[in-house]
Amino acid sequence: MELRKNYFADQRKDDLHEIGQPRPRSDSPGHVTGKTAYFADRNFPGMLHLKMVRSPHHHARIRSIDTSEAEKHPGVVKILTAKDVPHNVYTILILIQIGPEDETVLADGKVRWKGEAVVAVLAESERAAQEAAAKVKVDYEVLPAVFDMEEALKPGAPIVNEYHGQNHYLYDSGECRKVRFGDVEAGFASADHVLEQSYQSSPIEHAPTETTGCVVAPEGNDRFTCYTNTQAMFFTLDNTSIILQMPGSKLHFVGGTVGGGFGGKVDVIVEPIAILGAKLTGRPVCFVYSREEEMQISSPRAAEKVVIKDGVMKDGRIVARKVTGYTDAGAYSRHSPYGAQKGAGHYPGPYTIPNVWIDTYCVYTNRTPSSAMRGFGVTIGDFALEVQMDKLARLIGLDPLEFRFINAYRDGDMKAHRQPTEGAALIECMQEASRAANWPVAEKYLAMSSYAKGA
Amino acid sequence: MAKVPVQFTLNGAEKAEFVDSGTTLLHALRDKIGDTSPKGGCHQGTCGACSVIIDGELRLSCLTLAETCNGATITTTSGLSEGGVLHPLQRAFLDAFATQCGFCTPGMIMAARVLLDHTPNPSRDEVVEALSGNICRCTGYEPIIQAVLTAARSNSQHAA
Numbered sequence: 001m002e003l004r005k006n007y008f009a010d011q012r013k014d015d016l017h018e019i020g021q022p023r024p025r026s027d028s029p030g031h032v033t034g035k036t037a038y039f040a041d042r043n044f045p046g047m048l049h050l051k052m053v054r055s056p057h058h059h060a061r062i063r064s065i066d067t068s069e070a071e072k073h074p075g076v077v078k079i080l081t082a083k084d085v086p087h088n089v090y091t092i093l094i095l096i097q098i099g100p101e102d103e104t105v106l107a108d109g110k111v112r113w114k115g116e117a118v119v120a121v122l123a124e125s126e127r128a129a130q131e132a133a134a135k136v137k138v139d140y141e142v143l144p145a146v147f148d149m150e151e152a153l154k155p156g157a158p159i160v161n162e163y164h165g166q167n168h169y170l171y172d173s174g175e176c177r178k179v180r181f182g183d184v185e186a187g188f189a190s191a192d193h194v195l196e197q198s199y200q201s202s203p204i205e206h207a208p209t210e211t212t213g214c215v216v217a218p219e220g221n222d223r224f225t226c227y228t229n230t231q232a233m234f235f236t237l238d239n240t241s242i243i244l245q246m247p248g249s250k251l252h253f254v255g256g257t258v259g260g261g262f263g264g265k266v267d268v269i270v271e272p273i274a275i276l277g278a279k280l281t282g283r284p285v286c287f288v289y290s291r292e293e294e295m296q297i298s299s300p301r302a303a304e305k306v307v308i309k310d311g312v313m314k315d316g317r318i319v320a321r322k323v324t325g326y327t328d329a330g331a332y333s334r335h336s337p338y339g340a341q342k343g344a345g346h347y348p349g350p351y352t353i354p355n356v357w358i359d360t361y362c363v364y365t366n367r368t369p370s371s372a373m374r375g376f377g378v379t380i381g382d383f384a385l386e387v388q389m390d391k392l393a394r395l396i397g398l399d400p401l402e403f404r405f406i407n408a409y410r411d412g413d414m415k416a417h418r419q420p421t422e423g424a425a426l427i428e429c430m431q432e433a434s435r436a437a438n439w440p441v442a443e444k445y446l447a448m449s450s451y452a453k454g455a
Numbered sequence: 456m457a458k459v460p461v462q463f464t465l466n467g468a469e470k471a472e473f474v475d476s477g478t479t480l481l482h483a484l485r486d487k488i489g490d491t492s493p494k495g496g497c498h499q500g501t502c503g504a505c506s507v508i509i510d511g512e513l514r515l516s517c518l519t520l521a522e523t524c525n526g527a528t529i530t531t532t533s534g535l536s537e538g539g540v541l542h543p544l545q546r547a548f549l550d551a552f553a554t555q556c557g558f559c560t561p562g563m564i565m566a567a568r569v570l571l572d573h574t575p576n577p578s579r580d581e582v583v584e585a586l587s588g589n590i591c592r593c594t595g596y597e598p599i600i601q602a603v604l605t606a607a608r609s610n611s612q613h614a615a
Contacts, residue, residue, distance in 0.1 A: 022552050031557030032545040032564065034492025034533040041491035209496040209504055209558045209592050259494070259558030260592045291497040 007428050027257075038257050039227040042215045044284035048077055050277055051129035053119035053136045054297070055111035058366040059145035059158065062109055062118070066137040070121060073135055075128030078281050080120040082108035085276060086245040089163070091333050092268050095238050102163035103332040103369070105243055105272055111140070112160055112331035113366055115297045122277045122285060145366035149305060149326045152365050160331055160364040169329070169337045169362035177344035179358035181416035187320025187355030191311030193395055198307045199384035203300035203328070206373055210259020212298050213288030214270045216278040224275050225252045231265040239268040244276055251275070263372035264298055267334055302336055302370035303328040306384040308347075311355075316398050316406040323347040325360040325381065330369035335376070337362045342377030348416045349385040350426045351407040356416035401434060405445040424450040463527045465490065466534025474521045481505045481516035484531065492533035492561045496590070503589030506562035507531050513569040515588075532561035535568070544568060547606035548599070555593035562589050567603045576607055 003019055030036035067079045082088050085105045094101060107118040119136050123129035144158045151157055152167040160167055171177055188194050214228035230236045233255050241248045258265060274287040289298060304327055311320035325343045329336035340362035347358050373379075393403035405427065413421040427450045434441050458473035465488065472487045481498075484490045484507070496504035498517045505517040508530040535542040541549065544564050554560045563586060570577055570585035577585070582603045591599065 022550065024549065025552065025554065027557060028549050028552075028554045031554040031560040032532075032541065032548045033536060034490075034531065034561045036557050037491075038494070038558065040495065041485075043486055043489070207592060208556075209502055209590060210494065210556070211496070258556060259496075260556045262592070291499060 004432065008425065011423075036257060038210060038259055039213060039215050039229050039255070040210070040286075040288060042217075042227045044215070044217050047215070047284040047286050048122045048124065048277065048281060049126040049129045050274055050285055050287035051121050051123075051126070051133045052117045052293075053121065053133045053138065055107065055114055055116040055118055055138075055140075057111060057140055057142050057145075058114045058147070059143040059160070060111050060140035061143060062107060062111065063139040063141055065119060065139075067119060069137070070119075070132040070135040073123070073128065073132035075124040076121060076132045077124065077283070078122040078277060079132075079136070080106065080122070080273065080277065080280070081118075082106040084280070085243065085273070087243050090239060090243050090268070092235060092239055093333065093335065093338065094242070095235060098333070098337055100163050102161055103334070113368055115293075115368060116331070117273075120273050120277065122281060147365050147367055149303075149328050149361075149363040149365060152363050153361070158366075160366055164364060167364045169333065169340070169364075171337070171341070176359040176361045177341045179344050179347075179356060179416050181357075181418075182320075182355035184320045184322050184355045184357040188309070188311040188322075191319050192314045193392075194309065194311050195388070195392055195395055196307065196309035197388055197391060198305065199380075199387065200305040201301075201303055201380045201383070203303050203368065203370060204373065205295055205298070205300045206260070206262040206264030207295065208258075208260030208262065208264060211289040211291060211294040212265055212270055213286070214274050215284065215286045216271075216274045217284045218278050218282055219252070223250050223252060224278055225254060226271055226275055228253060228255045228271055229258045229261070229265055230255055230268075230271065231258055231261040231263070232268070235266070236268045236271050240272045240275060243268075243272040244279070246275075246279075263301075263374055263376060266372045267299055267369075269298075296368070299330070299334060299369050299371035301373035301376055301379075302330075302339060303367070304343075304380040306347075306381060308384060308388045310388060310392055312392050312396060314396055316393075316396060316403050318351060318353050318392070318407050320355040321348060321353045322357040323359070325358070327360065327362050327377070328367060328370060329362050329364055330367040331364060332369040333362070334369050334371040336370055339372070339377035343381050345417045346378040346381055347385065349382070349389075350409050350424070351404075352409045352413040352421075353407070353416065358416070399441065401430060401439055402441050402445055404430060405441065405448060408448075408450075410450045426450065459522045461521050461525055463524045463529055465529045466531060472521070476522060478521045479517055480507070480509075480514075480519040480521045480524055480529075483521035484516060484529075490531055490533055492531045494558055494561060496558065501590070502559070503562045503566065504559055506565040506589065508565055508569055511569070511572065513566055513588075530565075530568075532564045535564065542568075543606045543609050544571070544603070547602040547609065551598050551602040551605055553595065553598040553602035555591075555595045559589055559591045559593075563591070563599055567606065570603070571607055571610060576611055577603070579604065
């Protein structure tokens with residue numbers, strides 16, 4: 001590896017001596033000796049196992065739930081339904097005032113996606129819990145479901161989530177997050193070429209090798225220790241406190257050791273119901289997803305659709321960009337209103353465009369709720385934007401890398417969301433990439449700098 | 456349910472347990488004996504996190520019934536270091552930044568150990584092949600491959 005320290009040397013105090021050097025990780029000795037304690041490595045005498053009865057339908061009303069046969073199954077200790085959960089309707093981001101509460105811990109009267117948790121069974125063994133869960137009888141009235149975001153936004157579409165009242169999140173800015181900068185229509189009118197393209201992606205599962213789960217131990221002093229692989233310890237603790245109507249001082253969360261997360265373990269899913277089970281039985285409880293649940297139940301990266309319309313001049317300048325982005329939240333919000341909002345700020349990309357119009361929608365459908373995953377809200381957008389950039393370059397007959405130099409943002413440029421650009425290093429990165437990839441560009445681009453235009 | 460007696464040698468020590476018929480070796484090791492170094496990632500033989508060595512062969516403990524291990528000699532990653540000194544493979548994984556979340560690490564080390572037992576100086580392709588049943592979702596494969604090659608080199612230097 002070659003390290004070029006000359007770039008931005010005046011903006012740095014260190015000499016980057018750590019870069020490219022191996023450094024021991026503090027957790028590695030535990031990993032290589034098998035001593036690292038993951039949540040599932042805790043075992044307690046008398047520990048119960050929790051299994052969920054899940055909805056086989058994408059959208060249905062629950063007429064009745066009959067747990068009588070399941071209760072008689074050998075080894076069953078406790079069966080929980082919605083009425084057992086103190087504050088059953090919650091939403092994770094309520095902690096930062098992003099509501100309304102729109103998701104049930106256990107389904108109450110209705111299911112909105114295939115796999116939704118309806119009844120929790122606690123038993124002496126995993127097998128007994130699984131067998132008893134199969135004996136729970138739920139009578140469903142199947143409702144029309146909607147799986148496509150644009151269908152969901154049409155008038156007359158089945159309403160997925162009554163807590164919202166319509167199939168999109170309602171921002172303080174209205175039905176979508178909006179960015180308005182310059183005059184996008186005037187930009188298109190002045191452009192030599194206009195190109196509109198649609199891009200879309202499917203949900204992506206993180207598939208960590210360690211599945212989502214927790215082990216809860218009642219401590220005897222009315223406190224509960226929860227060993228968990230959550231990636232969001234305090235979000236989970238605070239949401240659990242709300243859901244169980246239990247002061248946070250009663251909850252001791254032990255975690256930080258996660259067998260792969262990638263954003264897939266930031267939702268508050270297993271801990272509240274497992275702690276409730278421990279509270280109501282007085283026994284330790286283990287709730288761990290099977291591999292099938294990890295793939296089907298845990299939230300994936302959202303499916304997205306991005307429509308990009310660009311106006312471009314023959315000399316390579318992009319003069320107008322209009323983007324409509326759709327984020328498929330699935331049946332519940334989780335982190336998706338935030339993801340869609342990030343997209344609104346991000347869609348101009350690292351390019352300076354004088355006229356920008358962006359609308360991003362967080363849409364509800366009867367699909368598995370989506371949530372965080374590495375760069376959620378912007379990753380799919382970047383794919384779309386950079387494919388669009390290549391298409392634009394081809395359209396006007398420019399080299400795709402030179403086309404990016406022409407439009408690259410530089411320090412001092414105003415971004416569409418009114419944040420002046422600082423610390424841009426795109427030009428310098430592209431200059432090095434041009435050399436490293438042996439993709440030559442004209443000398444004038446190698447003479448450019450992020451510091452100042454014309455430099 | 457009638458229990459089945461099982462007796463085997465684990466990392467040099469005699470172990471005896473009564474298990475339910477059908478209990479996996481993974482369950483017996485982790486929940487009965489308390490050796491949690493093999494991990495349960497998929498419980499269907501696809502991720503390799505539960506890999507252990509039985510009588511010199513690499514095995515998936517999630518697909519091995521405990522009752523079939525009577526009289527066997529079993530090695531897990533927790534039994535690899537001797538007298539507090541790390542095995543060359545453990546040392547190489549530590550030095551080469553070959554762990555991230557660490558969940559696949561014990562299984563990777565087991566697979567690498569069996570490779571080096573049979574092939575002391577493997578080629579890179581042989582290392583890749585030997586680790587092909589072990590999934591690392593942090594996708595740190597390159598440092599893992601390098602660690603195994605480094606351990607092989609340090610072994611051969613030691614022998615010379």
